[in-house]
Amino acid sequence: MAQLFQMKPPTKMNISFKINGKAHSVDTDGDAPLLWVIRDVLDLKGTKFGCGKAACGACTIHVDGEAVRSCSFAAKFAEGKEITTIEGLGNAENPHPVQQAWIEEIVPQCGYCQPGFMMATAALIDKNPSPTDEDIDDNIINICRCGTYYRMRKAIHRAAELKNSTTSNS
Amino acid sequence: MTTTKKKISRRKFIVRTLLGGTGVILGTAYLARNPLRRELNKSLNAAEPPFMGNTDTPLVWFEITSDNKVRLHSPKVEMGQGTFTGLAQLAADELEVDVTQIEMVHAETITGNVDGMSTGGSTSIASLWQPLRELAATMREMLKLQAAKQMGLEVQALEVSNGVIASGSNSMTYGQVVDGVTEWEIPEIPALKDANDFKFIGKPVPRLDLTDKVVGTPMFGIDASMPDMLFGAVVRPSQIGAKFISADATEAHNMPGVVRVVEEEDFIGVVAHTMIEAENAKKVIKVEWQTERNWSTQDIEDLIKVGNGDPMVIQKTGNAKKILEDQESNDNGDIITAEFKSPIGAxxxxxxxxAVAFVESDKATIMISTQVVSFTRKEVAERLGFDEEQVNVIPTYLGGGFGRRLHTPNAVQAALMSKAVGKPVKCFFDRKEEFQNDTFRPPTHHLLKAKLDSNGMIEAFEHNVSSGDVMYGSPLVPGFVEPILGSDIGAWRGGMIQYGAIPNFRAVSWRVKLPFATSWWRSLGLLANTFAIESFLDELALKNGKNPVEFRLQQIQNDKAGDRLRKVIEAAADKANYTDEVVNGIAMGFAASTDAGTPCAHVAEVSIENKQIKVHKVTCSIDPGIAVNPDQVKAQCEGSIIMGISASMFERMYVEEGQLRPIIYGPYQMALMRHAPKDIDVIILENNDKPGAVGEPPLGPIGAAIANAVFRLTSQRLREMPLQLA
Amino acid sequence: MKRIKTWLLFSPLLVAGIMVIGNPGSGTEPPHKTAELTTPDEAFDVMMQVLTHKRCVNCHPADNYPRQGEDSHKHLFGVERGVANAGMAATNCNTCHQDENNNYSGVPGAPEWSLAPLSMAWQGLTKYEIARSMLDRNKNGNRSLEELEHHLTEHALVLWAFEPGVNAEGIPREKPPVSKEDYITAVKEWIEHGAVVPDETTN
Structure with a gap:
């Protein structure tokens, strides 16, 4: 029987960061996954737990603009960073182009994996304003069990379009 | 209009403010049907799913709020299938409100509006099609009668639209009408709207939960919380058949954040201040499990074999058995046989x-993703020694259902931990536990036999399927059913022959008991059974060089079900321009199935790239009768096709050293974005007078359609899921 | 700890024994022998036992797919090298891999987590080919011998091989069959003696 690794005792530490534009300072086990700080300490529940192994992407957030799977990101690494979750991407009144595209294509079914996909997509179109189908296949590797990939692909193209049109207008 | 003046009785109609708005509690005379009196096979397998609602307590269906919104307390849960939107459409049309005026909420068990069975089997819309519209229409007439009284007008003079009752310039909103009313006049059930007058039914109304789900606000089970909540973790076994014997939790007591170790007769868990603390403490609990043997994949495959277990003839026409046992035909090779297999699916x-549970001295509250609200309540009540009325189950949105949430022992575990610490406790599975303690789709083995006549048409056809159980062991199926029915309806779902013009056919189900839990998995046996039957049909067609679509069409009987199937097959083949030719490296594969009364056909366009099967396009035609929401019917078809591609091309649990594995996404391969077809063309036919099943039927034909295309490309007949090239 | 001549320590029989000890799940540390390396060729062998180990080679693939696991399978989910050896534009190495191992998720991590450039592909090469490639300034990122020694003995990403953390099930990853100290000693000794790649026909 394999011997399981045992966690070292938690070291409580103070961690300060900005989340969705707002400064926070939390006392927490520095090694604990940032996901649980976001969900259970800051009560931002839009970021989901799917596997805890960085395999499904449901917990994807942005750290300084980069897509990060927060179940595999120790809280201590958030120190001094700017974090964005689905709640900070946009809202019902002022949706992010990715959210707008998701609404137009009526993407979600159960909806559970969708925030992770939208965060990954927002990072993608930031880096690559006009992703090809192949770019989408290579970058968007989260898991959706309801099988909304078909609509998602359309929404990702649409999001890029929307983002490019707002950028060119401004 | 005939109206019956009724004094309000608590059992019939009550207006109350308990729920925050003004509620109208409708009596349940409309729904007083006893589904168990129906022929069970029929009600579980066929086209007329009953709504198994609670029949003896008042139900809260609608609340009308002062801002003129209608809150609909849904006995069906929303797990992505769009049922909230569909039910709102049904209600809106009869209530004469805009669909966006309806706010859908999950009915808590305390409101009484509990589905006695489940949300599952693709029955939600179908089962509520008539009752919900009748309720809504009745409520509209009640509001009109009341408004007439308040406005001093004849009810005939009133017009209703968007929740406003008006006569000329004189008007009242529903919200105004219900304010302060304690006595209602109840009409007979009014005539329902003609289909031509539907404003919402049949329209692609955007999902009502769409914006919420896009901005991250909906509450799923794992998002639920209660004040002062603690976190629990339960030790779960990895070995198949492991029984909890004892545990040593000495070390866990001293772990940081631990509040209490909870030991029950059948499990041990730990409660701590944070989820991570609970999980860390759980790791140091040493549990002694008892297992009887170390199962392997081979052991399971040896069990799942046609010929093992209890056979039952589930379908019989003519004399297939005799024809297919004819020794001379066998010797001459006239009898064609083939075997197919499908793996364990997670x-x-x-x-x-x-679940999140809070157990107090005289009541319990459970917040949970469940497909069996009433059974969750029953199980918790039984274990706590409470009456069911003392347990309020509050269903949340489900982060996927697919049949997984038809078993909710986790609610009991959370409740017992809460009881032990006197505070609310949230307790969830980790992913490894999900994979190892799933209620799996059972593996199957299929043996098919056929004899063709001199014209190359099927003279006799037989399908044998061996499978682990699907419905037995589920709380949905009472124990007494098992000896009556014998075979497992879930296991042979899709296993019957749908081509009724074949003169001799029969289907035999072989029931095998497996050492691990197998149960409902979206579409049950449909995917595997259709894979076997429809692959074999292609083989038979090609035997004499027949076009597989024509071959199928010629063997469909002339009745209503046959007509609907024929139209679905023709529609898919026509729209896809079905051809036997391989064009630019892409071949088409065809398959069809009828599930829960809904026929569906797929044409899959497939190529081989880097030695991998690639599905480019699927043309799907489906006849759900009435499509209440065509957009969501399409969404269910797209989702079923992609989930079906995932299951038939990638997914497979195996058994090693007594453990079900893998334990994580990735090693448990699933379809990703890159595997989804870039084009899915859905054609909706509506050849019935009521809505039928949608959420599962389109899963049926996908595996066979892909395999049939692969045969065109490679001459390899793939007989096993997941489909892999040699 | 008892001193043993390295030629004895790394005789095939003993290496096989050590490999068993080092199997995933055993959690056993590789034996740390403050080795007394007698010849540069022996030092070379010790060094190469590390550099040919999957903990190193998994990120020196000869194609565009990182490898992972004890069986060196292609990285799951179709993860690719990308233009800068650090994954794709949005989903890159750091989407999951941080500056240290994550014991909750079992995702390994170290600073600069990335693939070695294609010029440094080691997958499928013999230890001699790896060594010659490593010394070739056209392939090794134009490193001098001194820079190479620094890279091999001090670079956190390289030394991660000795602290590879646990996998998704919490089971420790297999470590190279040589301790970090012995490896570093061996690298230094080999380089000190001119970084001569032994003649493979006589070894």
Whole structure:
């Protein structure tokens, strides 16, 4: 029987960061996954737990603009960073182009994996304003069990379009 | 209009403010049907799913709020299938409100509006099609009668639209009408709207939960919380058949954040201040499990074999058995046989199972993703020694259902931990536990036999399927059913022959008991059974060089079900321009199935790239009768096709050293974005007078359609899921 | 700890024994022998036992797919090298891999987590080919011998091989069959003696 690794005792530490534009300072086990700080300490529940192994992407957030799977990101690494979750991407009144595209294509079914996909997509179109189908296949590797990939692909193209049109207008 | 003046009785109609708005509690005379009196096979397998609602307590269906919104307390849960939107459409049309005026909420068990069975089997819309519209229409007439009284007008003079009752310039909103009313006049059930007058039914209304789900606000089970809540973790076994014997939790007591170790007769868990603390403490609990043997994949495959277990003839026409046992035909090779297999499948829904529970001295509250609200309540009540009325189950959105949430022992575990600490406790599975303690789709083995006549048409056809159980062991199926029915309806779902013009056919189900839990998995046996039957049909067609679509069409009987199937097959083949030719490296594969009364056909366009099967396009035609929401019917078809591609091309649990594995996404391969077809063309036919099943039927034909295309490309007949090239 | 001549320590029989000890799940540390390396060729062998180990080679693939696991399978989910050896534009190495191992998720991590450039592909090469490639300034990122020694003995990403953390099931990853100290000693000794790649026909 394999011997399981045992966690070292938690070291409580103070961690300060900005989340969705707002400064926070939390006392927490520095090694604990940032996901649980976001969900259970800051009560931002839009970021989901799917596997805890960085395999499904449901917990994807942005750290300084980069897509990060927060179940595999120790809280201590958030120190001094700017974090964005689905709640900070946009809202019902002022949706992010990715959210707008998701609404137009009526993407979600159960909806559970969708925030992770939208965060990954927002990072993608930031880096690559006009992703090809192949770019989408290579970058968007989260898991959706309801099988909304078909609509998602359309929404990702649409999001890029929307983002490019707002950028060119401004 | 005939109206019956009725004094309000608590059992019939009550207006109350308990729920925050003004509620109208409708009596349940409309729904007083006893589904168990129906022929069970029929009600579970066929086209007329009853709504198994609670029949003896008042139900809260609608609340009308002062801002003129209608809150609909849904006995069906929303797990992505769009049922909230569909039910709102049904209600809106009869209530004469805009669909966006309806706010859908999950009915808590305390409101009484509990589905006695489940949300599952693709029955939600179908079962509520008539009752919900009748309720809504009745409520509209009640509001009109009341308004007439308040406005001093004849009810005939009133017009209703968007929740406003008007006569000329004189008007009242529903919200105004219900304010302060304690006595209602109840009409007979009014005539329902003609289909031509539907404003919402049949329209592609955007999902009502769309914006919420896009901005991240909906509450799933794992998002639920209660004040002062603690976190629990339960030790779960990895070995198949492991029984909890004892545990040593000495070390866990001293772990940081631990509040209490909870030991029950059948499990041990730990409660701590944070989820991570609970999980860390759980790791140091040493549990002694008892297992009887170390199962392997081979052991399971040896069990799942046609010829093992209890056979039952589930379908019989003519004399297939005799014809196919004819020794001379056998010797001459006239009898064609083939075998197919499907693996153990995991649900792999993204939201793990779990619950938030708070047990107080005289009541319990459970917040949970469940497909069996009433059974969750029953199980918790039984274990706590409470009456069911003392347990309020509050269903949340489900982060995927797929049948996984038809078993909710996790609610009991959370409740017992809460009881032990006197505070609310949230407790969830981790992903490894999900994979190893799933209620799996059972593996199957299929043996098919056929004899063709001199014209190359099927003279006799037989399908044998061996499978682990699907419905037995589920709380949905009472124990007494098992000896009556014998075979497992879930296991042979899709296993019957749908081509009724074949003169001799029969289907035999072989029931095998497996050492691990197998149960409902979206579409049950449909995917595997259709894979076997429809692959074999292609083989038979090609035997004499027949066009597989024509071959199928010629063997469909002339009745209503046959007509609907024929139209669906023709529609898919026509729209896809079905051809036997391989064009630019892409071949088409065809398959069809009828599930829960809904026929569906797929044409899959497939190529081989880097030695991998690639599905480019699927043309799907489906006849759900009435499509209440065509957009969501399409969404269910797209989702079923992609989930079906995932299951038939990638997914497979195996058994090693007594453990079900793998334990994580990735090693448990699933379809990703790159595997989804870039084009899915859905054609909706409506050849019935009521809505039928949608959420599962389109899963049926996908595996066979892909395999049939692969044969065109490679001459390899793939007989096993997941489909892999030699 | 008892001193043993390295030629004895790394005789095939003993290496096989050590490999068993080092199997995933055993959690056993590789034996740390403050080795007394007698010849540069022996030092070379010790060094190469590390550099040919999957903990190193998994990120020196000869194609565009990182490898992972004890069986060196292609990285799951179709993860690719990308233009800068650090994954794709949005989903890159750091989407999951941080500056240290994550014991909750079992995702390994170290600073600069990335693939070695294609010029440094080691997958499928013999230890001699790896060594010659490593010394070739056209392939090794134009490193001098001194820079190479620094890279091999001090670079956190390289030394991660000795602290590879646990996998998704919490089971420790297999470590190279040589301790970090012995490896570093061996690298230094080999380089000190001119970084001569032994003649493979006589070894």
């Amino acid at each position: 649900h792999a829904q993204l939201e793990p199972n779990g």
